[in-house]
Amino acid sequence: MMNLEQEISRRRTFGIIAHPDAGKTTLTEKLLLFGGAIQTAGAVKSNKIDISTRSDWMEIEKQRGISVATSVMGFEYKDLKINILDTPGHRDFAEDTYRTLTAVDSVIMVIDCVKGVEEQTEKLMEVCRMRNTPVICFINKLDREGQDAFTLLDEVEEKLDIKVRPMSWPVGVGKSLRGVFNIYENNFNLYEPNKQKKATGAVEIQGIDDPELEKHLPESMVNELRDEIELVNGVYDAFDEKTYLNGEIAPVFFGSAVNNFGVRELLDCFTKIAPQPQPRETEERAILPSEKKFSGFIFKIHANMDPKHRNRIAFVRVCSGKFERGSNYYHVRQERQFRFSNATAFMAQKKETVEEAFPGDIVGLYDTGNLKIGDTLSEGERGFYKGIPSFSPEMFCEVINMDAMKSKQLDKGLNQLMDEGLAQLFTYELGSRRVVGTVGALQFEVLQHRLLNEYDANARFEAVNIYKACWISAKNQDKLTAFIKAKLRHIAKDKEGKPVFMAESKAWLQMVQENFPEVSFHFISEF
Numbered sequence: 007m008m009n010l011e012q013e014i015s016r017r018r019t020f021g022i023i024a025h026p027d028a029g030k031t032t033l034t035e036k037l038l039l040f041g042g043a044i045q046t047a048g049a050v051k052s053n054k055i056d057i058s059t060r061s062d063w064m065e066i067e068k069q070r071g072i073s074v075a076t077s078v079m080g081f082e083y084k085d086l087k088i089n090i091l092d093t094p095g096h097r098d099f100a101e102d103t104y105r106t107l108t109a110v111d112s113v114i115m116v117i118d119c120v121k122g123v124e125e126q127t128e129k130l131m132e133v134c135r136m137r138n139t140p141v142i143c144f145i146n147k148l149d150r151e152g153q154d155a156f157t158l159l160d161e162v163e164e165k166l167d168i169k170v171r172p173m174s175w176p177v178g179v180g181k182s183l184r185g186v187f188n189i190y191e192n193n194f195n196l197y198e199p200n201k202q203k204k205a206t207g208a209v210e211i212q213g214i215d216d217p218e219l220e221k222h223l224p225e226s227m228v229n230e231l232r233d234e235i236e237l238v239n240g241v242y243d244a245f246d247e248k249t250y251l252n253g254e255i256a257p258v259f260f261g262s263a264v265n266n267f268g269v270r271e272l273l274d275c276f277t278k279i280a281p282q283p284q285p286r287e288t289e290e291r292a293i294l295p296s297e298k299k300f301s302g303f304i305f306k307i308h309a310n311m312d313p314k315h316r317n318r319i320a321f322v323r324v325c326s327g328k329f330e331r332g333s334n335y336y337h338v339r340q341e342r343q344f345r346f347s348n349a350t351a352f353m354a355q356k357k358e359t360v361e362e363a364f365p366g367d368i369v370g371l372y373d374t375g376n377l378k379i380g381d382t383l384s385e386g387e388r389g390f391y392k393g394i395p396s397f398s399p400e401m402f403c404e405v406i407n408m409d410a411m412k413s414k415q416l417d418k419g420l421n422q423l424m425d426e427g428l429a430q431l432f433t434y435e436l437g438s439r440r441v442v443g444t445v446g447a448l449q450f451e452v453l454q455h456r457l458l459n460e461y462d463a464n465a466r467f468e469a470v471n472i473y474k475a476c477w478i479s480a481k482n483q484d485k486l487t488a489f490i491k492a493k494l495r496h497i498a499k500d501k502e503g504k505p506v507f508m509a510e511s512k513a514w515l516q517m518v519q520e521n522f523p524e525v526s527f528h529f530i531s532e533f
């Protein structure tokens with residue numbers, strides 16, 4: 007039997023982030039293959055939502071099913087328990103991804119070497135930076151005619167605002183790809199395109215000057231490689247684990263996920279350097295994973311596939327102590343005890359009942375509407391876990407009730423769907439206007455569809471001209487009250503009852519900011 011400390015120290019919980027199509031699904035699958043969690047390639051379904059079929063509801067429902075199955079993929083590798091948290095790639099579900107990143111201890115970022123750093127990756131990196139999440143970078147698709155390695159690294163440093171340290175180095179690219187020199191392990195990996203095989207051919211060499219290299223590469227390539235490695239070691243500081251763990255420097259690997267090339271090196275380095283479950287802040291104090299009492303928070307809620315039963319699965323990140331099935335836990339927001347007899351763990355694609363779980367693990371709890379995103383569960387501790395913020399939506403629509411007889415159904419549906427984090431609801435102080443904000447247009451379609459099918463409520467969403475929802479604060483409470491009074495027509499409450507200023511345009515917001523210098527405007531709900 008392992009004790010709590012041992013269970014904690016063997017856990018690694020991370021997320022893979024990437025712009026769609028960079029190779030996240032492929033890499034996940036290869037990692038699971040190494041862990042023996044799956045036997046064949048093709049077993050991991052992409053969670054991508056195909057735009058061409060977006061009005062096809064069956065398709066969206068199917069996609070939702072897939073994304074439950076791949077929400078958490080756990081596997082064992084070299085005595086470690088590794089949990090991969092899936093992050094939706096579709097832009098419209100970015101908010102989901104941000105929240106998932108609050109539940110990980112580190113991140114692997116996949117970049118396509120042809121396309122370089124793409125928009126979505128920049129946004130996701132911002133979220134990592136908010137919590138100083140350690141990042142390892144995997145530059146993928148080396149079998150394609152990609153950009154020069156130095157250029158790519160510069161781009162990562164510039165666009166993602168993080169320093170890099172190459173841990174491996176490509177020899178050739180695209181058609182001329184011959185292998186990768188592993189700076190971290192000091193060996194050379196010959197490239198042989200092979201989509202299924204587990205191991206690639208590592209050539210044992212003693213450092214970059216080993217004549218063994220010449221047996222495997224033409225002389226010109228060996229010389230070029232030696233020059234480049236010299237340059238790399240001159241330009242970039244030596245790898246230092248501490249700067250990685252502080253989120254200041256991202257170690258970089260090169261490879262080709264689909265060819266299973268460079269993936270083992272990535273995984274082996276990850277298992278050595280990636281952080282074990284870390285302490286987390288509540289409103290009251292920092293809680294250590296090794297504290298005996300269980301605590302955790304909910305970062306994701308998934309509606310059940312069967313619309314007739316409003317069962318949902320709430321995903322809890324265990325932060326401290328041991329979670330035991332059937333125990334009573336304290337629901338901090340509702341200030342009462344709940345018994346969770348129906349807990350699910352996730353191992354690769356299989357769901358299984360879980361008897362106990364440890365910090366770093368994700369547990370799925372069946373819920374009928376008591377839990378919402380950001381909720382904290384504990385063994386009596388009263389502080390909420392911090393760091394599960396809402397971001398200002400990008401699109402805003404007013405909710406129009408189309409059936410006056412069904413306003414109760416609509417209220418209930420809206421409330422529950424907001425708890426799931428599908429969108430954000432803002433209720434104006436004046437009148438009863440309700441505005442829903444989302445990241446993309448797709449959510450409005452999903453909302454309308456689900457309100458009708460699951461709650462028997464008929465609502466229309468009418469676009470309103472709002473630029474951003476700004477959470478507001480001021481050092482002097484009187485100033486805030488005065489501001490709210492002056493702008494009452496544009497003040498709404500968010501789901502928690504916090505006041506929000508609904509800014510109609512960028513220019514107008516700037517003007518208001520100038521007129522009320524003592525009020526702070528935030529695009530994020532935690533500040």
Ligand code: G4P
Pocket residue numbers: 024025026027028029030031032033052054095146147148149150261262263264265
């Ligand atoms: P995502 O989850 O990040 O969106 O990307 P995904 O893994 O689905 O990969 C996107 C496409 O890129 C897939 O091709 C995949 O096979 C391909 N890919 C992944 N890694 C590599 C690589 O190292 N080299 C090359 N050349 N391609 C790679 P697809 O055509 O969209 O799908 P499929 O039919 O090939 O699976």
